[in-house]
Amino acid sequence: MTNTSTSPRRRQRPPAVLVILAVGGIAVFAVPLIGLLARTPWSDLPTLLTSDVVVDALRISFIASIAATAISAVLGVPLAWMLARVEFPGRSIVRGLVVLPLVLPPVVGGAALLFALGRRGVIGEPLHQMTGLVLPFSIWGVVIAATFVAMPFLVITVEGALRNLDPRFEGAAATLGAGRWTVLRRVTLPMIGPSLAAGLALTWARALGEFGATITFAGNLQGRTQTLPLAVFVALETDRGAAVALSLIMVVISLTVLIVLRERWWRAL
Amino acid sequence: MNPFSGLDAHLVVSRGESFKIDIRLRVPRGRTIALLGPNGAGKSTVVGALAGLLPLERGHITLDGRTLDDPDGGVLVPAEDRGVGVVFQDYVLFPHLTVVDNVAFGLRSRGVKRGPSTTEADRWLERFGIADLAGRKPGDLSGGQAQRVALARALITDPDLLLLDEPLAALDATTRVDLRRTLTDHLAQFSGPRMVITHDPTEAFLLADEIHVIEDGTITQVGPPDDIRLRPRTPYIADLAGSNLFIGTAHDGIVSVGDHPISVADRHIEGPVLAAVDPRAIVISLAKPGGSSRNSWSTRVQRIEHYGDRVRLQTGDPLPLTAEITPAALDDLRIEEGSSVWVSIKATEIRVESD
Numbered sequence: 001m002t003n004t005s006t007s008p009r010r011r012q013r014p015p016a017v018l019v020i021l022a023v024g025g026i027a028v029f030a031v032p033l034i035g036l037l038a039r040t041p042w043s044d045l046p047t048l049l050t051s052d053v054v055v056d057a058l059r060i061s062f063i064a065s066i067a068a069t070a071i072s073a074v075l076g077v078p079l080a081w082m083l084a085r086v087e088f089p090g091r092s093i094v095r096g097l098v099v100l101p102l103v104l105p106p107v108v109g110g111a112a113l114l115f116a117l118g119r120r121g122v123i124g125e126p127l128h129q130m131t132g133l134v135l136p137f138s139i140w141g142v143v144i145a146a147t148f149v150a151m152p153f154l155v156i157t158v159e160g161a162l163r164n165l166d167p168r169f170e171g172a173a174a175t176l177g178a179g180r181w182t183v184l185r186r187v188t189l190p191m192i193g194p195s196l197a198a199g200l201a202l203t204w205a206r207a208l209g210e211f212g213a214t215i216t217f218a219g220n221l222q223g224r225t226q227t228l229p230l231a232v233f234v235a236l237e238t239d240r241g242a243a244v245a246l247s248l249i250m251v252v253i254s255l256t257v258l259i260v261l262r263e264r265w266w267r268a269l
Numbered sequence: 270m271n272p273f274s275g276l277d278a279h280l281v282v283s284r285g286e287s288f289k290i291d292i293r294l295r296v297p298r299g300r301t302i303a304l305l306g307p308n309g310a311g312k313s314t315v316v317g318a319l320a321g322l323l324p325l326e327r328g329h330i331t332l333d334g335r336t337l338d339d340p341d342g343g344v345l346v347p348a349e350d351r352g353v354g355v356v357f358q359d360y361v362l363f364p365h366l367t368v369v370d371n372v373a374f375g376l377r378s379r380g381v382k383r384g385p386s387t388t389e390a391d392r393w394l395e396r397f398g399i400a401d402l403a404g405r406k407p408g409d410l411s412g413g414q415a416q417r418v419a420l421a422r423a424l425i426t427d428p429d430l431l432l433l434d435e436p437l438a439a440l441d442a443t444t445r446v447d448l449r450r451t452l453t454d455h456l457a458q459f460s461g462p463r464m465v466i467t468h469d470p471t472e473a474f475l476l477a478d479e480i481h482v483i484e485d486g487t488i489t490q491v492g493p494p495d496d497i498r499l500r501p502r503t504p505y506i507a508d509l510a511g512s513n514l515f516i517g518t519a520h521d522g523i524v525s526v527g528d529h530p531i532s533v534a535d536r537h538i539e540g541p542v543l544a545a546v547d548p549r550a551i552v553i554s555l556a557k558p559g560g561s562s563r564n565s566w567s568t569r570v571q572r573i574e575h576y577g578d579r580v581r582l583q584t585g586d587p588l589p590l591t592a593e594i595t596p597a598a599l600d601d602l603r604i605e606e607g608s609s610v611w612v613s614i615k616a617t618e619i620r621v622e623s624d
Contacts, residue, residue: 171322172361174348177426178378186374190365 033251040248041241048245056223057231057246060142064227065207068146069154072203076154077196081184083155084162098155101148109148110216117144117217141218142225146207153206157199161192198261205257209250274298275462276430279328280318282311290314290486291328296430296462298333303465303477305497307505311486312466313358316434319464320355321348332429332462349378354428358435360419362407368418369394369403375426393421397455420455431456433465437472449475474498474514482506498591503576513546513590524621529587532563532616542621550618551592553582555602558613565613573599573606584612 041048048054082088083095101109117124117135127133135141165188173187189196211229218225220234228250235243275297283289290311296302306312317323319330321337324345330337332353337346362371373390377383394400397417407415416436423431436452453476456463465476473480474494482490482497482505490502497506498514517526522536524544533544552558558565572583580599582592590612594602604610 166361168357168361169363171317171320171348172355172357173363173374173378174322175320175351175353175355176375176378176422177349178374179349182378186377187363191363193365 036244036247036251039240040244044241045245045248048242049249051242053222053226053231053235053239053242054246054249057226057228058249060139060224060226061208061228064139064142064146065150065204065210067143068150068207069200069204071143071147072151072154072207073200076151076199076203077158080155080158080162084159098152100152102152106145106149106210106212106214107216110145110213110218113141113145113148113213113217117141136217137219137221137225139218139225142214142227145213145217146210149210149213150203150206153202154199157195157202158192161195161199162188165191201257201261205254208253273331274333275300276319276330276332276464278319278330280315280325280330281327282314282318282323282325284311284314288486290483292481292483292486292488294464294481296464298461300479301456301463301465301477302479302481303467303473304481304483305467305470305473306483308468310468310483312468312483313434314486315483316355316357316432316466319430319432320353321346321351335429352426352429354423354426354431356416356419356423356431356433356436358438360407360415362410362415362418362422364407366406367403368399368405368407368410371407371418372421372425374422379426389425390421393425394418396458397421416452417455420452424459428459429461431459431461431463433463433476435467435469435472436465436476438467438469452476471514513548513551515544515546515588517542517544519621522616524619526588531588531614531619533619533621534617535621538621538623540623542623545620546590546614546618548581548591548593550614551590552613553584553592553594553598553602553604554611554613555604557611563616564619565611567609567611570604570606570608570610573604584610 079094079098083091083098114121114136116122117127119125119128119134119136124135127135133140135144169187169191170183173183178186208227209229210227211233214225214227215230215233220226220230222231226234228246232243232246232250235246273295276294278294279292280294281289281291288311292311292315294302294304294315304312304315314323318325318338325338325340327340329339329342332351336342336344337351337353338344362368363374366374369387369390372393373383373386376386376389381389391400391403394403397420399414399417399421402410402414402418407418410418437449449472456476465473467473474497477494480490480492480494480497481488482503484503484505490497490506515524515526515531517524517531519525519533519535519538519540519542522533523530524533524542526544531544557567566587568584568586570582571585571589574581574583575596578596580594580596582594582604584590584592592612602610
């Protein structure tokens with residue numbers, strides 16, 4: 001007998017070492033969540049959730065993350081299409097540029113935005129002189145910072161979907177008399193729909209969680225630029241209960257997005 | 270150039286460094302020609318060039334006197350304005366649209382409103398006997414159903430040219446037999462020039478009035494199916510067109526081809542059949558063969574052709590056949606055109622399928 005002749009029953013049981021390590025892996029994700037839930041002041045929660053700080057932060061976060069997602073869609077889908085379908089000089093450089101915010105520390109991104117668009121920035125200064133518009137430390141700053149860090153998710157997801165789409169579908173549509181816009185509207189976009197939706201959801205979730213670039217470029221002014229993550233950071237120093245309540249909101253939002261994604265679109269990624 | 274009703278094309282397209290097609294095609298209205306060739310011979314390049322998905326380098330494409338592509342004249346009509354209907358290989362139905370929306374797509378793209386487009390699409394589904402599939406998605410269709418949807422989708426726009434790229438390749442053997450006949454009927458509803466692009470000789474022989482054989486980007490032989498089958502000009506065509514194909518009626522293990530009976534192995538098949546015999550399975554001898562061969566008769570050699578290390582013999586009545594033997598066997602038999610020989614075929618060497 002050799003040691004390969006294990007009984008079917010034994011073979012079904014996974015190796016103990018793997019199980020222990022996997023449980024450790026689960027702990028990495030579960031322990032912080034348990035800590036958060038254990039410290040939640042459940043009875044004070046209604047008061048905390050309706051406090052000015054929380055309501056302001058919720059409002060700003062929602063407006064900014066949705067605006068950032070919308071801008072990402074308007075600019076990012078055409079960019080993804082160009083990257084996937086048009087061979088232009090410097091395409092690989094543009095591809096690298098697009099993923100840069102994913103690897104760059106957000107604080108660095110925020111600082112870069114400040115140098116470019118700040119009141120004394122390369123573009124910010126002439127912009128201020130001509131229009132009086134000041135981007136940093138305003139809700140515009142929050143939106144721009146969130147767009148900078150989140151749009152790569154949309155571009156990458158949509159570009160991948162476009163490259164996987166069999167070009168014969170678009171060819172078939174063209175032979176049936178569809179012009180380029182009709183092809184895009186009735187064939188390309190619907191066929192990459194699941195990926196587009198997943199990209200939008202990921203972009204929105206990333207925009208909602210943005211911290212470093214926002215605090216650097218837009219500051220931390222309650223009611224003007226203070227988003228949920230910034231409010232959590234401040235509340236940790238002043239009001240632990242509020243910090244927990246705010247964190248709980250973000251966990252619930254993130255989990256909801258994940259579950260919806262898993263149900264419908266995750267496989268498209 | 271005098272106006273020609275149909276397709277007149279000279280296609281020159283390069284793909285990559287080493288591959289180039291250079292072919293001339295002329296398809297009158299109401300005729301079906303087949304472009305028959307092995308994979309990699311440039312067939313899909315031809316589809317792309319005619320459909321407007323691939324520009325020509327040189328040459329021209331003229332359809333009913335209208336220039337679609339002419340690099341020298343600076344003319345390139347885009348795919349959406351060509352009026353070339355294509356039934357793509359694997360059909361390429363839009364998976365996110367229902368059957369009726371797939372068929373209506375061409376009209377909608379031309380600005381026809383939703384209501385009238387759907388009504389017209391329903392009419393085409395009705396005509397092809399698939400009205401009950403209107404609400405289904407392409408993923409739920411069988412190969413045969415998908416083929417009809419693809420054909421309806423292409424024909425609804427009233428194209429000036431119809432291209433069918435491997436129309437039967439995606440189907441299993443039994444469906445192919447059924448669909449070949451319905452496809453012929455459906456093709457007859459289209460009055461313009463028709464072109465079948467295929468690697469399958471059976472498909473070409475049964476659908477086309479004329480066959481153009483393409484090898485390595487050039488046309489190596491043009492002619493009616495029988496001409497190609499009986500007088501192949503290259504070893505490739507000899508192989509491709511290899512089978513002897515008969516249409517007959519089967520009863521109790523006997524297939525009657527005209528009034529000539531041949532024995533086949535399958536005793537259960539009844540009614541109209543197609544019988545095929547590989548030329549290499551036909552035995553040629555000088556004396557009446559003994560043994561188990563149930564099908565043998567005496568005839569004359571009508572034609573002898575050499576293809577490298579093989580020889581093809583054309584035999585005469587009662588059942589004209591193409592047989593293939595080696596040059597050595599030819600020497601041994603000492604036969605020439607006009608010689609008397611015995612032909613025999615084992616019943617097990619005859620493939621029979623319902624027509």
